[in-house]
Amino acid sequence: MTQEASTPKKSNPIVPFLKLPENYPDQEGYLWGVKCPQCGAKFLGARTACANCGSTGPFEEQKFGGEGEIYVFSVVHQTVPGLEAPYVAAIIDLDDGVTVRANVYGLDATKPGPDWFGKKVKMFTEKVRVDREGNDIVAAKFRVTNGK
Numbered sequence: 001m002t003q004e005a006s007t008p009k010k011s012n013p014i015v016p017f018l019k020l021p022e023n024y025p026d027q028e029g030y031l032w033g034v035k036c037p038q039c040g041a042k043f044l045g046a047r048t049a050c051a052n053c054g055s056t057g058p059f060e061e062q063k064f065g066g067e068g069e070i071y072v073f074s075v076v077h078q079t080v081p082g083l084e085a086p087y088v089a090a091i092i093d094l095d096d097g098v099t100v101r102a103n104v105y106g107l108d109a110t111k112p113g114p115d116w117f118g119k120k121v122k123m124f125t126e127k128v129r130v131d132r133e134g135n136d137i138v139a140a141k142f143r144v145t146n147g148k
């Protein structure tokens, strides 16, 4: 019996700064990063040096909340097979002070408007595909919330 055959199917994040708890999807995944002990700058994912002040840490791991607002966006009309177009790609300012690039759902991609800037969004996770070992690959996405 090979190692692969006895390994249970897992859910793996598509990006290193998305963390999926042991009991995912019962418990939702979250974005994480570090905070610079010197200047307080926050970054998604692991860091060996601060891009703001050059400090080399030690950096403390931080769990970020999944809420923020749209900073800039673009409507993507061309995509790979299996993905629906058009869709909305955005840079999102999280309430925690970090920015993340992700797709936003809940907006009519055929009617983009200036009122989309600053729209409140909330993160959710979704399986985007299955890897060769049969594990789910999970991505962080955002959807608009009703709060303005």
Ligand SMILES: [Zn+2]
Residues within 6 Å of the ligand: 036, 037, 038, 039, 040, 041, 050, 051, 052, 053, 054, 055
């Ligand atoms: Zn710093």
